[in-house]
Amino acid sequence: MISNPNTKVVIDQSNLTGSGNAALLQSVATVYINQREFRVYAPSAAKGKAIDWLPQFKIRRTGGYFENEEQQDEYKELARHLVKEALEEQSQNQVTADGTHPDGIHCSAQICKQGHIQHRDGMPFDPKAHCTKCGASCVHECQYCKEPIRGSRIYQDPRAYALPLFCHGCGRAYPWMEDKLQTARRLLDHDDKLSYEEREELWNDLQYVMSDPKADLVPAKKKLIEINLAKAGAVLKDVFTDIVAKTSAEIIKG
Ligand SMILES: [Zn+2]
Ligand SMILES: [Zn+2]
Known part of the structure; x- marks a missing residue:
């Protein structure tokens, strides 16, 4: 056993692209253990994430008599x-490192689960932070497919940024939108001004x-929603109208 070793790790590359030469290994890291x-x-x-190649x-x-042994x-x-630990830590903090979205077109974004935007302009951030407005925990990627949330477009005024409601990767609702939908569903179930059929419709x-939101039938469906909502209670009307409006805003933006 090496007791209480003094160790340091310098990562050379965490993403591998292949050396292009069968005789040439790719350097991943330099490790110092004591002397x-x-x-x-x-x-x-x-190729790909270095950590996936750990067993290989x-x-x-390095150095002296033992060189390359x-x-x-x-x-x-x-x-x-x-090296495993260092690579894991690096991938955890990757978003913190530069604030850019992996697509290279957007900044990364961090948003609290209630929908308060924390970061969207490329500034580095702490992935484990909590919301400064409401204290909720924050996310920077889709909870289902792990696709990082898009922030502002690089070089564009971050004030033009609108809160995204659905993941561009898998299309599912972000937590703040899911919340609204659940509220809408519950209100709908309790709205006795509507028949069962009208609610389902x-x-x-x-x-x-x-x-x-871009489908051909959407304008017609919106009209139907409007017609059915005319009979609904005021709160339900507001919540539904709000969701439909936000969905439309998404298309204009996208
Ligand atoms: Zn918040
Ligand atoms: Zn997703």
């Missing part, structure tokens, strides 16, 4: 473990409009 220095390599053909990493001693002992395991039409 020893090691280089950690991925195979030449490895080659660990070599492959380590087989406990140092090797420790070095592998240290309203709900189906709303789902239709939201699932594909």
Whole structure:
């Protein structure tokens, strides 16, 4: 055992693109354990996240007599473990690092679960932060498909940014929108001014409009929603109208 080792890790690259040369390994990290220095390599053909290639990493001693000798002992395991930890930490903080969305066109965004926008203009942020307005926890990616939320377009005035309601990756509602929908459903179930059929019709039409706001039938469905809402209670009317309006705003923006 190496007791209380003094360790340091410097990550060279966490995303691999392949070295393009079968004889050339790709350097992933340099690890220091006490006085020893090691280089950690991925195979030449490895592509994608370096961490996925962990079992294939080659660990070599650097310097002096041991130059490039492959380590087989406990140092090797420790070095592998240290690189794993460092890569995990880096991917956790990646959004913090630069504030850019992986698409390269947008900034990244952080929004609280109630829908208060925290970050959208490319400033780095703490992924675990809470909302400064309401204290709710914050998200920066879709809870279903993990696609990072888009912030402002790079070089565009962040004041033009509108709160996104649906994930552009999978189309499902973000938490703040899901909340509104659940409220709408509950209000609908309790609105005794509407018949059972009218309620179901309203709900189906709303789902239709939201699932594909650009579909040809949407204007007609909106008209039907309006007609059915005429009989509904005031609160329900407000909530539904608000959701439909927000859905339309999304299309104009997109
Ligand atoms: Zn909030
Ligand atoms: Zn999604």
